[in-house]
Amino acid sequence: MTSRSFVAGVLAVVASISVAAAQQLNRSALPADASPRLADIMEAIQARHIKLWFAGKNHNWDLAAYEAAQIRARLEDAARFYQDLPVTEVTTMGAPLDALSEAVKAKDTTKFASAFDQLTAGCNSCHQSIERSFIAIQTPTAQPFSNQSFAPAKK
Numbered sequence: 001m002t003s004r005s006f007v008a009g010v011l012a013v014v015a016s017i018s019v020a021a022a023q024q025l026n027r028s029a030l031p032a033d034a035s036p037r038l039a040d041i042m043e044a045i046q047a048r049h050i051k052l053w054f055a056g057k058n059h060n061w062d063l064a065a066y067e068a069a070q071i072r073a074r075l076e077d078a079a080r081f082y083q084d085l086p087v088t089e090v091t092t093m094g095a096p097l098d099a100l101s102e103a104v105k106a107k108d109t110t111k112f113a114s115a116f117d118q119l120t121a122g123c124n125s126c127h128q129s130i131e132r133s134f135i136a137i138q139t140p141t142a143q144p145f146s147n148q149s150f151a152p153a154k155k
């Protein structure tokens with residue numbers, strides 16, 4: 001698989017989260033006690049949020065596309081397992097994720113940074129709407145994953 005078709009594949013997965021899709025996800029396939037804890041899903045999202053930022057900063061656009069797709073998939077999991085989550089707070093995450101995909105496709109660092117800000121605002125909007133304003137997400141200041149290189153792969 002060429003890296004171009006890989007990026008195309010990842011971007012295809014990063015299709016919009018529609019209201020219909022999020023509502024459909026409310027029917028959980030697993031028994032409630034087998035569901036991952038919401039805080040654990042969120043921790044996974046938090047790690048991807050950091051990785052996404054440093055992937056973009058390092059112009060590793062393939063990795064950035066991958067991390068954005070991971071965030072979208074984990075948000076879909078959260079909506080599927082936790083039906084009390086406000087659906088609109090999930091679906092509004094579609095717009096910043098789409099903007100991120102566009103920025104990644106265009107390899108545009110300015111657009112990337114602004115889409116990333118929108119994404120972070122979306123995280124906090126949901127946290128505030130469900131009385132979790134004490135969980136305040138911000139642009140990462142340091143890269144804690146010293147066991148992973150964020151440099152673009154040599155082609």
Ligand code: HEC
Binds near residue numbers: 043071126137
């Ligand atoms: C649709 C709502 C919603 C969205 C969107 C959302 N979260 Fe959350 N998040 C929650 C809820 C609810 C909790 C609290 C879970 C609990 O208390 O069990 C939470 C908790 C967290 C936590 C605390 C976990 C811990 O153990 O410290 C982190 C970190 C977090 N979210 C990160 C993010 C990031 C980063 C984003 C955006 C990329 C995001 N969240 C988007 C609903 C959301």
